[in-house]
Amino acid sequence: MSKKCEEDLINKLLDLSRLNFTEEELEKLCNDINEIRSLLNKVSSISSLDVKPLYNVWDGILDPPSHVGIEKIDIDNLIPNERIIQNKIKIPWKGEK
Amino acid sequence: MKETAVTIIENLRNGSVDIEDYVFKKIDIIRKKDIVINAYISIDSEDFILERINEIKRNMVSGINMKIPGIVVSIKDNISTNFLPTTAGSKILENYVPPYNATVVEKILKEGGIIIGKTNLDEFAMGSTTEFSAYGLTRNPWDITRVPGGSSGGSAASLAYGSCDLSLGSDTGGSVRLPASYTATVGLKPTYGTVSRYGLIPYANSLEQISPMARSVKDLALIWDVIKGYDEKDATSVNYDFKTINNKTINNKFKICVPNEFIEDSEQPIKSTIYKLLEKIENEGIDIEYEGRFEKLKYALPTYYTIAFAEAASNLARYDGKLYPVSSEGFSYKEMSENTRRHNFGLEVKKRILMGVLALSEGFINDYYIAATKGRRIIRDEILNMTKHCIIASSVSPILPPKIGERIKDPLKLYAMDIYTVVANLAGVPALAMPAGFYNNLPVGIQFMAGPFEEEKLLALGSFIEEKTGLYNLIAGD
Numbered sequence: 001m002s003k004k005c006e007e008d009l010i011n012k013l014l015d016l017s018r019l020n021f022t023e024e025e026l027e028k029l030c031n032d033i034n035e036i037r038s039l040l041n042k043v044s045s046i047s048s049l050d051v052k053p054l055y056n057v058w059d060g061i062l063d064p065p066s067h068v069g070i071e072k073i074d075i076d077n078l079i080p081n082e083r084i085i086q087n088k089i090k091i092p093w094k095g096e097k
Numbered sequence: 098m099k100e101t102a103v104t105i106i107e108n109l110r111n112g113s114v115d116i117e118d119y120v121f122k123k124i125d126i127i128r129k130k131d132i133v134i135n136a137y138i139s140i141d142s143e144d145f146i147l148e149r150i151n152e153i154k155r156n157m158v159s160g161i162n163m164k165i166p167g168i169v170v171s172i173k174d175n176i177s178t179n180f181l182p183t184t185a186g187s188k189i190l191e192n193y194v195p196p197y198n199a200t201v202v203e204k205i206l207k208e209g210g211i212i213i214g215k216t217n218l219d220e221f222a223m224g225s226t227t228e229f230s231a232y233g234l235t236r237n238p239w240d241i242t243r244v245p246g247g248s249s250g251g252s253a254a255s256l257a258y259g260s261c262d263l264s265l266g267s268d269t270g271g272s273v274r275l276p277a278s279y280t281a282t283v284g285l286k287p288t289y290g291t292v293s294r295y296g297l298i299p300y301a302n303s304l305e306q307i308s309p310m311a312r313s314v315k316d317l318a319l320i321w322d323v324i325k326g327y328d329e330k331d332a333t334s335v336n337y338d339f340k341t342i343n344n345k346t347i348n349n350k351f352k353i354c355v356p357n358e359f360i361e362d363s364e365q366p367i368k369s370t371i372y373k374l375l376e377k378i379e380n381e382g383i384d385i386e387y388e389g390r391f392e393k394l395k396y397a398l399p400t401y402y403t404i405a406f407a408e409a410a411s412n413l414a415r416y417d418g419k420l421y422p423v424s425s426e427g428f429s430y431k432e433m434s435e436n437t438r439r440h441n442f443g444l445e446v447k448k449r450i451l452m453g454v455l456a457l458s459e460g461f462i463n464d465y466y467i468a469a470t471k472g473r474r475i476i477r478d479e480i481l482n483m484t485k486h487c488i489i490a491s492s493v494s495p496i497l498p499p500k501i502g503e504r505i506k507d508p509l510k511l512y513a514m515d516i517y518t519v520v521a522n523l524a525g526v527p528a529l530a531m532p533a534g535f536y537n538n539l540p541v542g543i544q545f546m547a548g549p550f551e552e553e554k555l556l557a558l559g560s561f562i563e564e565k566t567g568l569y570n571l572i573a574g575d
Contacts, residue, residue: 009455017410017454018417018434019447029448032508036402036452039509043399044464046472053470054477057289057303057525058335061481061549 005030099570102262102316109167116167136254140214163209171255171264174215177296185298186218186230189441199296201324216251225514238573243498246276253280259572263320269305271518274530278493278542281571284310289525290335293328301408304522313569314559352384352487356391359491366536374533400472401519410453480524484548493530493542529555532568
C-alpha cells in the first residue's frame with residue numbers, strides 16, 4: 001500500500017464498507033482520498049459553531065403533510081397480548097434476555 | 098412556429114399526426130444515432146410500444162382525458178420500471194427488473210406518455226459527466242468529443258438528438274441542470290418533497306429529487322404538471338397547492354439578483370453569455386440587481402459532498418449479494434458480500450462509500466458529517482432569505498462542456514463542476530437550468546433559483562425568456 005495512505009485508517013474503512021481493492025486501485029484510491037479529504041476538511045471549521053445541525057431540509061419550516069407516508073407500527077396490535085403474556089415469543093427490545 | 102411537445106399533443110389529438118408514425122420515427126432516430134451517443138441503456142420492444150400505442154388510441158376514442166397522450170418520454174435508469182431493467186448504471190444491478198413502478202412512472206403511463214427506454218447515467222447517479230456508467234459513456238450530441246454532463250447525461254442527450262419529447266432525470270447536486278446546460282435542454286430541480294421519490298434508486302435521500310427535463314420550458318411545464326404532487330408512499334413527500342402564475346404579467350413582477358460569487362469564477366465565455374442574456378431580459382423590463390453577495394458559497398461543495406458521501410455509504414450497504422440478483426461467490430457471508438461489492442461496484446462508487454464511512458466514523462463524525470449538517474443549515478437559511486426577495490441567477494457550470502476524460506482523473510476538478518448547483522439541493526429550493534446561448538457551437542446554460550414551491554414562478558420566467566431568445570426546441574445536428 002502507498003505510503004501516502006494511513007494504512008490503519010484505510011483498512012478500517014475497507015472493513016466497515018465491506019470493500020476491497022486491487023493494489024493498483026489502492027494506489028489511485030489513496031491519492032484520491034487524500035485530495036477529497038482536503039476538500040472535506042474545509043467543512044470542519046464549521047463544527048465549532050453554535051448552529052443546530054440540519055438533517056431534514058424543511059425542519060421547522062414547512063407544515064407537515066396531512067398524513068405521514070409510513071404509519072407508526074404498533075407492536076401490540078400486531079402481536080396479540082395473550083401471546084406475550086404466555087411468554088410464547090420474546091421481544092428483545094423490551095428488555096428480555 | 099417550432100414543433101414542441103405542446104404542439105405535438107395538439108396534432109396527435111386532432112389526428113393530423115398519427116401516434117404510431119410519430120413514435121416509430123423516434124425509434125428510427127434512436128437506431129441511427131444512439132450507436133454513437135449511447136444515451137440509452139435499454140429500449141422497449143417494438144411490440145410492447147405498439148401495444149401501448151393501441152391502448153392510448155383506445156383511451157382517446159373513449160374520451161379519457163390524458164395530459165400527454167402519445168408523447169415520447171425517456172426515463173433515467175435509476176427510476177424503477179417493472180417492464181424494463183433498472184440498473185442505475187451499475188453492474189451490481191445488471192438485468193434487475195423491479196417488481197413495481199416508481200410513482201412518477203405510474204403517473205406518466207396514466208397520462209398517456211410512451212416510455213421509450215431507460216437512459217444512461219453515472220453509476221448510482223454519482224458523477225457529473227456520465228462517464229462512470231458500467232454501460233459505457235454517453236457523448237454530447239452537440240460535440241461527440243465532449244461529455245453531456247451528468248449524472249442524467251443520457252436523459253439530456255436523448256432529448257438533444259431528438260429521440261424523445263420529454264425525459265425524467267434525478268438531481269442530487271445538479272444532475273439534471275448540468276446536463277441541461279451542456280446540451281441546450283431544460284432541467285428543473287423541484288422543491289424537495291414535491292415529486293415522489295418512491296421507486297428512485299437512492300444515492301443521497303435528503304438531497305435528491307426526481308427531476309423533469311425537456312427541450313423547452315413550456316414542455317417542461319407539461320411533465321412537471323404530470324409528476325408533481327403528494328405521495329403517501331414517500332415519507333418525505335409534502336402536500337402543497339401550487340398556484341398558477343400568468344406569464345403575461347411577469348414583466349417587472351420578478352426581481353432577479355445576481356450574487357457575484359455565483360458567476361464571477363466561471364470561464365469567460367460562460368460569464369459573457371450569461372451577462373448578455375441578463376442584459377437582454379433587463380431591456381425587456383425585468384429588474385436585475387448585481388450587488389448581492391453569497392459568501393457562504395465556499396462551504397457549499399464540502400458541505401454537499403460530506404452529506405452525499407455519508408448518505409451514499411448508508412444507502413449502498415444494501416448491495417450485499419443477497420438482496421439483489423448479482424452475486425459473487427465466497428466461503429462466508431462476509432467474503433461473498435465483499436467479493437460482490439468488489440467486482441460489481443465501479444471505482445468512483447467505492448471511493449464515495451469509503452469517504453462516507455469515514456465521515457460517519459467515530460473520531461471523524463463531528464468534524465465531517467455533523468459539521469456539514471451545520472453548514473447546510475447556514476446555507477439553507479441564507480438562500481431562503483435571499484429567495485424571499487428575488488430569483489437568484491447564476492452560472493450552471495463554471496466551465497464549457499469538457500472533453501471526454503478531461504475531468505474524471507482528478508476528483509476535485511470533477512466535483513468543482515457542481516459548485517453552483519449543489520446550493521439548491523442543500524437548501525431544498527427549486528432551480529431551473531435553461532439555454533443562455535452558445536459559444537463556439539457549444540451550449541451555455543443559465544440557472545435560476547427561487548423560494549420553496551415557486552416552480553411556477555421559475556417556469557413563467559423561463560417561458561418568457563425562451564420566447565425572447567428563441568432558444569428552445571434545439572436539436573443537435575438539425
